[in-house]
Amino acid sequence: MVGSTETIVGVFAHVDTTVRALEELKAKGYHDLTVYTPVPVHEIEDVVERDRPVSRVRLFTLLGGLTGAFSGFMLTIWSAMQWNLVTGGKPIASIPPFVVIAFELTILFGGIATLIGMVVLGRLPKLRPSPAFDPRFTRDRFGVAVHCVPGRGGSVREILGAAGAEEVKTV
Amino acid sequence: MRPPTFADVNRDVLRTLEPPGNRYFAWMCVVALILSAGILFWAGQVWWGIGMAGKRVPQMWALYITTFVFWIGIGHAGTLISAVLYLFRARWRTSIYRAAEAMTIFAVMTAGLFPLIHAGRMWFAYFLLPYPNQRYLWPNFRSPLVWDVFAISTYFSISTVFFIVGLVPDVAALRDASTGWRRRIYAMLALGWEGSDTQWRHYRRAYGLFAALATPLVLSVHSVVSWDFAMALVPGWHSTLFAPFFVDGAIFSGFAMVAVLVLPMRHFFGLHAYIQDRHLDAISKLILVTGLVLTYFYVCEIFTSLYSGDHIEKASLFWKVTKTYAWALWLMYFCNCVAPLVFFVRKARTNPVVIYVVSILVLIGMWFERFNIIVPSLGHGFYPYAWGIFVPSATDTGILIGSFAWFFLLFLGFIKVMPSLSIVEVKETLPPPMRDKGHGGQH
Numbered sequence: 001m002v003g004s005t006e007t008i009v010g011v012f013a014h015v016d017t018t019v020r021a022l023e024e025l026k027a028k029g030y031h032d033l034t035v036y037t038p039v040p041v042h043e044i045e046d047v048v049e050r051d052r053p054v055s056r057v058r059l060f061t062l063l064g065g066l067t068g069a070f071s072g073f074m075l076t077i078w079s080a081m082q083w084n085l086v087t088g089g090k091p092i093a094s095i096p097p098f099v100v101i102a103f104e105l106t107i108l109f110g111g112i113a114t115l116i117g118m119v120v121l122g123r124l125p126k127l128r129p130s131p132a133f134d135p136r137f138t139r140d141r142f143g144v145a146v147h148c149v150p151g152r153g154g155s156v157r158e159i160l161g162a163a164g165a166e167e168v169k170t171v
Numbered sequence: 172m173r174p175p176t177f178a179d180v181n182r183d184v185l186r187t188l189e190p191p192g193n194r195y196f197a198w199m200c201v202v203a204l205i206l207s208a209g210i211l212f213w214a215g216q217v218w219w220g221i222g223m224a225g226k227r228v229p230q231m232w233a234l235y236i237t238t239f240v241f242w243i244g245i246g247h248a249g250t251l252i253s254a255v256l257y258l259f260r261a262r263w264r265t266s267i268y269r270a271a272e273a274m275t276i277f278a279v280m281t282a283g284l285f286p287l288i289h290a291g292r293m294w295f296a297y298f299l300l301p302y303p304n305q306r307y308l309w310p311n312f313r314s315p316l317v318w319d320v321f322a323i324s325t326y327f328s329i330s331t332v333f334f335i336v337g338l339v340p341d342v343a344a345l346r347d348a349s350t351g352w353r354r355r356i357y358a359m360l361a362l363g364w365e366g367s368d369t370q371w372r373h374y375r376r377a378y379g380l381f382a383a384l385a386t387p388l389v390l391s392v393h394s395v396v397s398w399d400f401a402m403a404l405v406p407g408w409h410s411t412l413f414a415p416f417f418v419d420g421a422i423f424s425g426f427a428m429v430a431v432l433v434l435p436m437r438h439f440f441g442l443h444a445y446i447q448d449r450h451l452d453a454i455s456k457l458i459l460v461t462g463l464v465l466t467y468f469y470v471c472e473i474f475t476s477l478y479s480g481d482h483i484e485k486a487s488l489f490w491k492v493t494k495t496y497a498w499a500l501w502l503m504y505f506c507n508c509v510a511p512l513v514f515f516v517r518k519a520r521t522n523p524v525v526i527y528v529v530s531i532l533v534l535i536g537m538w539f540e541r542f543n544i545i546v547p548s549l550g551h552g553f554y555p556y557a558w559g560i561f562v563p564s565a566t567d568t569g570i571l572i573g574s575f576a577w578f579f580l581l582f583l584g585f586i587k588v589m590p591s592l593s594i595v596e597v598k599e600t601l602p603p604p605m606r607d608k609g610h611g612g613q614h
Contacts (some may be wrong), residue, residue: 014606035368038177038344039598040375048368055376061384075301079309087313097313100395104321107388111329111381115336118377119362122370124339126363133365135347138340140177140604164606 005032006153009132010144010160010168015043017164018142022047024159025146034132036143044142057117064113065106072102131171141166175444177604180597184341184590185348187440191587202580209573212566213288221291225564229549229557234567235289236399237541238574241424242282243323243396244417244537247389248425249275250330253337254385257378263453265596266445269341270436271429272334273591277581278428279327281574288570315398322395329388333381339364340374341594393417400544406487407548410475416468423461423507424537427530430454432582434523436591445592448521455520458533462511469508487551495560496547499539506536 012018018035022044025033035048076098084092119125132145144165146156153170160168175183216223226233249271256264287293299320301310310317343364346357364370397417400408433454437446476488491500510532519525546561585591 013604015603016605016607033368036366037368037371038366039595039603040371041603043603045368045371049372052372055373057373057376058380061380065384076312079301080312082307082309087311090313094313097318100318100391101312101321103387103391104318104325104395107384107391108325108328111332111384114377114380114384115332118336118373122373124362124364124370126365129363130365130367133367137366138344138347138364139181 004149005147006150007132007171008146008148008153008156008160008168009134009171010146010163010165011134011136012142012144012164013140013166014164015041015142018144019043019047021144021160021163021165024163025144025156028155028159030146030148030156032147034130034143034145034147036133036137036145038138038140038142041142055121057114057121060113060117060120061110064116065110067113068105068107068109069102071109072105073098075105076101145171174601177598177601179444180592180594180601181344181348183442183445184592184594185345187442187591188345188587195583195587199580199583202576202583205576206573206580209570209576212569212573216288216291216566216570217293223564223566224289224570225562225567227559227561229552229559230546230561232289232545232549233561234542234563234571235285237538237545238571239282239285239289240396240417240541240545241538242278242285242574242578244393244421244424244541245428246275246278246282246326246330246425247393247418247421248429249273249278250326250333250385250389251422251425252429253333254382254389257382258386261453262600263450265600266442266447266450266592267429267433267454268596269337269593270433270586270591271425272330272337273582273585273589274425274428274432275330276327276334277578277585278425279323279330280581281578283323283327284574284577315395315402318395319399322392326388326392329381329385333385336374336378336381337593337596338589340366341590344594345590390418393421400548405548405552406481406484407476407491407551408544410472412468412471412475416465416472419461419464419468420507420537420540423458423465424534426454426458426461427533427537430458430526430530431534434527436586438523440591442592445597451523451526452517452520455514455526455529458529459511459514462507462533466508469504483553487548490551491543491547495550496543500543500547503536503539503543506532507540510536 010021012021018037022033022035026047031051033048035044037044077093080092080094086092130145132143134141134143137143144160146160148156157168224233224235249268252264252268252271253275256268287296290296299310299317310320312318338360339362342357343361343366346354346361349357394414394417397413401410401413403409430451433446434451437443473488476484479485491497510529513519513525513529519529550559550561552558
């Protein structure tokens with residue numbers, strides 16, 4: 001990959017200038033962008049997420065939850081069958097009390113699967129920082145990193161500068 | 172007052188992590204000493220046996236389960252703030268939610284000790300877990316006590332996950348603002364968080380899902396705890412009222428504890444720009460509302476008992492209200508029903524001293540509520556020859572006081588190593604920086 005693309009980073013102090021730069025870049029056909037923000041901001045999300053599918057984390061949650069419900073019922077019913085002791089004249093596999101266990105395991109497995117989903121899809125843990133990252137991005141600055149073919153850098157710099165970037169750098 | 176900027180938030184939160192002064196260490200020493208005394212009492216119980224805890228038939232639950240339910244209840248406010256209020260988009264939650272979540276984790280960690288201490292030979296506590304064994308014996312899943320094991324461990328796991336996930340972007344901000352060994356530790360804990368659009372996208376979705384999962388969980392946990400009692404036939408316990416009654420009481424006491432922790436934090440760290448009067452007002456209102464709902468439940472409890480026409484039930488109630496433990500019952504009514512009424516006055520809702528005093532009264536009242544549910548009910552069951560009075564011993568009282576020290580030790584440690592104010596969530600409620608002011612500041 002080295003040499004085939006170059007990355008230009010624009011550092012912005014304001015949300016509206018960041019949005020302007022993103023709109024301009026998208027209009028000019030630059031879609032390989034990474035946006036760094038200290039907090040999620042709706043205005044920026046609206047532009048970035050426009051042509052992306054919804055995060056697949058929810059799929060992890062659903063599968064985890066279903067696994068939990070299933071294993072909750074399996075554990076309780078199967079273990080009750082291991083020692084067929086009738087108590088209180090109730091059936092061996094008495095469903096109502098087992099719902100409590102199934103419910104708790106649904107939440108537990110669903111939650112853990114959501115965590116796994118977030119870590120896997122968000123590519124965490126990230127062992128070394130990306131070259132475009134700047135410590136200011138966790139404080140109060142917004143970053144737009146454009147990955148483009150070598151030679152287009154000039155036009156990208158121009159767009160970022162015109163939109164109001166405080167600083168434009170090549171990494 | 173000018174609202175803080177994004178950079179101000181980072182600066183102010185970092186300020187809370189500066190090396191503490193002598194007063195902080197003095198507090199730590201006091202708390203550690205009390206905790207050591209509690210540990211000594213516990214060691215004595217392990218050495219000489221569970222009889223040290225003053226337990227006699229029929230009072231086998233006594234102070235340990237009272238304190239267990241009390242601490243589990245304290246935990247509820249944290250999840251309510253971080254999950255339920257998140258889903259309702261109540262924006263005032265942002266400045267107190269981190270402290271409240273930490274409180275939840277520490278309260279559940281404290282609560283979790285009590286069933287183990289109460290088990291006496293706590294090294295056999297693993298019997299409660301379902302694990303394959305050569306005798307094909309499994310826990311009885313029809314028992315509310317086993318539901319409780321599942322409910323509490325799920326609650327602890329999910330609250331911890333929620334808490335850690337919320338910390339990740341904040342710890343990344345700390346990493347970028349600190350140097351030396353602190354930076355290396357924070358870098359490890361931040362998992363390489365950079366705040367890129369992909370990371371935020373999955374993070375936000377996951378956070379919403381955690382909130383959606385934790386909301387039914389928070390309501391279920393104290394319901395399950397209440398069924399430890401309500402499933403039994405003991406007069407005074409056998410009631411369908413118990414689940415909502417416990418959940419409401421839990422939130423009530425939890426908010427009182429939030430106030431007890433957050434008010435000194437605001438004072439000593441100078442966080443008045445973030446924890447404002449309107450936040451105190453909201454906390455007080457919640458204490459007032461849950462207190463009124465609790466009063467309603469107390470009335471219902473007495474009414475159903477009288478209206479049932481059941482002699483044993485009525486005798487149990489009569490005994491509670493007028494005999495040995497009547498002082499505890501009336502103290503509870505005063506603390507939980509009368510004291511919070513002060514919050515009908517607008518000025519009282521923003522006065523830190525008033526809030527502090529009422530919150531402590533509420534905590535005392537809620538501890539006694541659990542005492543009144545457990546001790547007098549067990550002491551006045553169906554058979555007169557099985558009635559009995561419980562008198563606390565030095566051991567269980569010492570362990571009870573030690574549990575507060577353990578809780579405060581964890582919390583005091585936490586506020587000096589982790590951001591006790593959420594950097595990201597506080598920034599989210601501030602107007603985002605705009606160059607062109609006409610563009611609109613709010614989102």
